[in-house]
Amino acid sequence: MSQFPVSLKRTALVKRRHLLLAASAAALAAALPIGRSLSSTQAASGARTCSTSLAQVRFIHLGLRVAPPKKTYGRGRVRQKLAAKYALRTLKRQKASLCFRDGTILDINQRTDAVLADPAHTLVRRGEVDEHVMPGSNHAVQTAEAVASATGTQFDVLRRPGTSTFVVVEGAVLVRSKQGSVIVKTGQETTVKKGQAPTPPTAVDAQAATAWTGSIPPPASPVPENIALDANGGGVAGSSSKNPTAGHDPVYVVDGNLNTSWETDAGTTSGWVRISFAHDASYLLTAVMLDCAAAGGDQSRDLKSFQIFTSNSIIPDASLAAFTKVMEGTCLQGNSVQRFDFPAPVTARYLELVAESNYGSPVATDVAELMAVGEPKPVAPPPTPTSLPGLIPGAKGYQFQNLTFHEDVMDSDSQLAASWDWTLSGHVCGDPYANTWSGSSRTVLHWSNLPTLPTPEPGATPLPTITVPQDSDQTGAASWTVNQQGQITGTSTTSGTGTPVIFAMHFLPGPPATVELHVDLSGDTSGTEIWSPVQQTVSAPLTAYTGCP
Structure with missing residues (x-):
C-alpha cells in the first residue's frame, strides 16, 4: 500500500490541516491525532454523545465481526464499545452502524473491512462506508488510494481494488492523494486510482449512491447540518473587507476548505463578515464553530476575541437589517476547530461575526472557517409563480x-x-x-x-x-x-x-x-x-x- 505522510507542522505558506494516514496497520497505530478536532471539553459541550469510548455499535443487520487489536474476530453486539485500532468486518448482506464519541455516525455496507485508527480516522481496506460528520468535529476516511477529510458533512466512500470513489451527500470534503487534491461538494463525486490524483469533481445522484443506507435506522438525534457552508446554501451577505487580498476573500470563510481564510483589510485587526442561509429562511441556531487560525501559518494573525450577532429581519439586503448581539467569546490559539454554544437558541436569517482582536499581529486578523449549527432544516419554499391567470376573471x-x-x-x-x-x-x-x-x-x-x-x-x-x-x-x-x-x-x-x-x-x-x-x-x-x-x-x-x- 502507498504511504501517506503524517504531520501537524505549519509550513511558511499553508497549514497542514488534514493529516494523511499511513495505510499500513503499523503506521496507523503510530499516527498522531489530526490537528483539527475539538478538545474533549469543547466536544462534550455540543455533541450528542453515544459513548464515553471512542465509538459504540448502534445497529447491526444480519451480523458484524469485531476484532480488538492483535486478536481474532468475534461476534459484534449492539452497544458494544470500541477503542482505537479495533477492526470491523461485514459479510454478504450484513450492515452495521457506529456512533462516535462526538456524535458522528459511520454506516457500514456489506462486504466491508475497516479499522478505527483513532477518534478522527477510519481506514477502509475494502467495501463501503457512509459518514455523517458532526459539525465542528473532524473525521478522515482513508483508503489505499486517498484520504477524505471533513469537518461537518455527509459523504460516502467506496473502495474497490485499485480505485476509491468519494461521493458528497451534503457539505464539502477535501480528497487528497500524494499526486493532488480536490474539494468535493454537495452532489459531486471524485474517483482516485492508485498512483493518480483525484479526478475533477463531477455531478452525481448522491441519494442513489447512498440508497443502501435506507435500511439503517437514523440516530435518535440526527446529526445537524452546517448551514453556513456555501454547499449547503449559505453565503456571504456582506463584510467590512474593502480590498480583499488574493486568497483571503470573505467567501473563503464558508467554503469548507480549512486551507483558505478570510482576512481583515491590511493594517486593521478588526472587521466583520455577515452570513446568510439557504432559501432566505429562518433557522434555529444553537452554536457556531470557528477555525480561528490563519491559513498562511502566521499564528499571530489567529482570531482571538470576537462577537456574534444575528438578525431575523425579512429584508433581503443584510446591510439594512437590524442585528442583535448573541454572545462574545475568545478563541484558543492553535490549529483547531472550536465550538461556541449560544446561551439560548436563536431564530435568525443572518449571522454576523465581528473580529475584535488577534494574537499580536498589526497586519491583519484571519479566520479560516465559520460554521453554524441550525435545526430543523427548513423546507425550500415553493417557487414564485410567474403568472396568476384568472386572478380576477375578465380583468385586464x-x-x-x-x-x-x-x-x-x-x-x-x-x-x-x-x-x-x-x-x-x-x-x-x-x-x-x-x-x-x-x-x-x-x-x-x-x-x-x-x-x-x-x-x-x-x-x-x-x-x-x-x-x-x-x-x-x-x-x-x-x-x-x-x-x-x-x-x-x-x-x-x-x-x-x-x-x-x-x-x-x-x-x-x-x-x-x-x-x-x-x-x-x-x-x-x-x-x-x-x-x-x-x-x-x-x-x-x-x-x-x-x-x-
Whole structure:
C-alpha cells in the first residue's frame, strides 16, 4: 500500500490541516491525532454523545465481526464499545452502524473491512462506508488510494481494488492523494486510482449512491447540518473587507476548505463578515464553530476575541437589517476547530461575526472557517409563480388602494411625540407577475388625536419640531415601481430618518384577491428623534383596474 505522510507542522505558506494516514496497520497505530478536532471539553459541550469510548455499535443487520487489536474476530453486539485500532468486518448482506464519541455516525455496507485508527480516522481496506460528520468535529476516511477529510458533512466512500470513489451527500470534503487534491461538494463525486490524483469533481445522484443506507435506522438525534457552508446554501451577505487580498476573500470563510481564510483589510485587526442561509429562511441556531487560525501559518494573525450577532429581519439586503448581539467569546490559539454554544437558541436569517482582536499581529486578523449549527432544516419554499391567470376573471388590470403601515416617533423621554402612516396605491395592466406595477404613495404625519404629551422629566431633552415638507396632516408625494420579484423601489419627499425599507409584495388570488406587503424597518435615531422599528405585514383588497387599453 502507498504511504501517506503524517504531520501537524505549519509550513511558511499553508497549514497542514488534514493529516494523511499511513495505510499500513503499523503506521496507523503510530499516527498522531489530526490537528483539527475539538478538545474533549469543547466536544462534550455540543455533541450528542453515544459513548464515553471512542465509538459504540448502534445497529447491526444480519451480523458484524469485531476484532480488538492483535486478536481474532468475534461476534459484534449492539452497544458494544470500541477503542482505537479495533477492526470491523461485514459479510454478504450484513450492515452495521457506529456512533462516535462526538456524535458522528459511520454506516457500514456489506462486504466491508475497516479499522478505527483513532477518534478522527477510519481506514477502509475494502467495501463501503457512509459518514455523517458532526459539525465542528473532524473525521478522515482513508483508503489505499486517498484520504477524505471533513469537518461537518455527509459523504460516502467506496473502495474497490485499485480505485476509491468519494461521493458528497451534503457539505464539502477535501480528497487528497500524494499526486493532488480536490474539494468535493454537495452532489459531486471524485474517483482516485492508485498512483493518480483525484479526478475533477463531477455531478452525481448522491441519494442513489447512498440508497443502501435506507435500511439503517437514523440516530435518535440526527446529526445537524452546517448551514453556513456555501454547499449547503449559505453565503456571504456582506463584510467590512474593502480590498480583499488574493486568497483571503470573505467567501473563503464558508467554503469548507480549512486551507483558505478570510482576512481583515491590511493594517486593521478588526472587521466583520455577515452570513446568510439557504432559501432566505429562518433557522434555529444553537452554536457556531470557528477555525480561528490563519491559513498562511502566521499564528499571530489567529482570531482571538470576537462577537456574534444575528438578525431575523425579512429584508433581503443584510446591510439594512437590524442585528442583535448573541454572545462574545475568545478563541484558543492553535490549529483547531472550536465550538461556541449560544446561551439560548436563536431564530435568525443572518449571522454576523465581528473580529475584535488577534494574537499580536498589526497586519491583519484571519479566520479560516465559520460554521453554524441550525435545526430543523427548513423546507425550500415553493417557487414564485410567474403568472396568476384568472386572478380576477375578465380583468385586464388590477389595482389596490390605501395599503398602509404605521410608525411612531418618540421623544427623548420615550413619550409618543407623533405618528405617521405611509399609504400606497397602485395599478398594473395585464399579468400582475409579468408586468411592472406603477403607483404613488403619500406620507401623512399625524399631530392630532394624540394623547397630551406629559412634561418631560427633569434632565430630559425636549423633542424639537420634526421637519417635514408640508404642514401637519398634509401629504408628501412619492413615486415607486414594483418589479417581477415584488421588490418596491422609489423615493419619498418626506424628510427625517424614518424612511422605511419596503419589499416583498405578494398578490394572492383569494377569494377575495388581495395584495400583501411585508415591511421591515430597523428604526433610527437622529438627534432626539427616535423612530421606532417596524416589522409589519399589511394587506388590501385587489380589484379590477378599468384604465387598461
